[in-house]
Amino acid sequence: MLDGLLSGPGMLDLRYIERMTTKNRPTGGVTRRTALTTLSAAVAVTLTPGLVSGQDGALADTTKRWGRLPNALGTRSPAENPRRTPSPTSSRTPLQDLHGTITPSDLHYERHHAGVPVVDPIAYRLMVHGMVDRPITFTLQDLKRFPAATRTCFLECSGNFGGQREDVTPQDLCGLTSQSEWTGVLLSTVFSEVGAQPRATWFLAEGQDAAVMTRSIPLKDAVGEAMLAYAQNGEALRPEQGYPVRLLLPGWEGNASVKWLRRIEVGDQPFMTREETSKYTDPLVDGTAREFSLVMDARSVITSPSYPETIEKGFVELRGVAWSGRGAIRRVDVSTDGGRAWKPATLQQPVLPKAHTRFRYAWEWDGRPTEILSRAVDETGYTQPEMSALQRVRGRRTRYHLNPVTGWTIAADGRVRFGLQRMRA
Amino acid sequence: MNRLMIVVAAVFTISLAAAAQSPSGPLRIGTPATPGQIAALDIDVRPDGTGLPPGGGTAREGAAIYAQKCAACHGANGEGGTADVLVGAEPKNSAPFGPEYERWRGARPDVPFTIGNYWPYATTAFDYVRRAMPAGAPGSLTADETYALVAWLLAKNEIIAESDVISRETLPRVRMPARARFVPDSRRGGAEVK
16 A cells, blocks of 8 residues: 555655655664654645545544644644633633643633734833833843743632532633743843832833733732743743733732733832722722732632533542642642532642642542532642632622632532532522 | 862852852843833823823813713713723712621612722722723823813712812822722731631
8 A cells, every 4th residue: 555655646755754854863763663654644635535534424544544744833633622711801711621730822711901912022112110220121032031930820810700600611610710831031130130129119010902901019029939921831922811921920810910011110109000999809798898919819620520511420530620829739628428528639740839730539429419529728728718708708799819619519310510509608 | 179179169160150040230131211211101190199191171071071982881871881880979988898888788789889989099090091991992082081081980979079170189189988998918828718
């Protein structure tokens, strides 16, 4: 068969491929199999449709025809179709479709207030001024010249609670959290360059979207870990993640990590912008309202099984994600009897601070209706609270920073639904 | 080379390496920003009025601008529509949450959070309207138009009178009913739920 394929017009010469492959590999000889793998792609390209599906619609025997050549840009398997769920103001990460801790960049949640601007990286400028010795304008190339830093952390919108119905998926419930490996220049490096003055206590971060998004950031709390990120998961930021440069504040509510960053003004008081006064604040039960509640407290969610799955009796691995803006996840407890007994789940290593952490728990479902729950504990000893406990201190009208224990009810027929009753305590 | 010299040399090498890793002084990267460049971008307004431009306006002037540029999304009287509710003076001199509110509300439906009952600083309205509104043409309002719209919003929320002039001098002096309610974040991790 091989000889026949190779003899046609336009077909690649196997010996040529072997030569090229060998040339490109400095050490070790190329095996015939490597060359054949490469070649198989060439063959596929020249073949007609019907490669993937046979005549009867069934999957073709992939061992009898060559696949496609290497190409310039990879794509997902056509059988895999994970999607964000967009609304006019945000799109949510399909947590139930993911297996690891890194969110594929094109599935990272979005939240923006005036759409995604198209920023020219050549024209891009970041101005740093205010209480500094040397106000400076940086180009993208300037920022890339500084010593770089990389860190993996989650970003979560503080309005990340969608548990109002029984028919919600993990994505609906809390899909406004995602994780990336971010690379950029540490804010402390840039502050050293401009000579931020010792009396400075706050800075304003401003974006160049049509909302000209602004947040005031307490300097001392932020400067240890804050980064001006220009890369996400090894490549340039996605436009919806702030291309070409965003502020990144690990563990803090996503809104503070201002995207499309155009200006930083160093000052000695908060600027009291709209988002940090009228929006991302927390009315409390005693009639006061908490402001600058920036750190995201510990939370967890079981991503499988979850609505709209139906499970079968027998072995079920409970899987989920836990995270805390205050540091590392120390433990995740799981209950399979509606919260009466709790047992520790296994944490996937390494457990990074301020990062999505995978947990798993082996369970035998006996076929009786129940509720499965997860509860995160972080390195400060903070335990993810019940909704009833949150409402006792925050009252009825709290809207942001909700991180209650949530779970899924399982009916006798195996159907999984969001545990809504628990939210009404 | 004796032992001491080896140690000294090693320490010197390590400190050189450390210096290369984390520079202590400026690296002379970037271009100095001129006062003109800074002024062109520096549009933020603080609670003490820093950043407010010259100009002024009244609620009466603001009403016409509001009807033309804002009402389509926020409703004819700021009651909300496709965009946020802006106006709502109830509960009078209080806030839409907390024990006082629950007693006032009784069996009535909840009132929305508005500029009048929740925003702690009047300057925020100027800052936000100027930078981000109207949604169809952000950044297009003049300083006078912005002052007039802010005056309209404050008057509709029963915080100032219709004839009051809102300007660089008067805006920072406006006291918002919810101002005293805002407290710093006291969460610090640990066992307590806050």
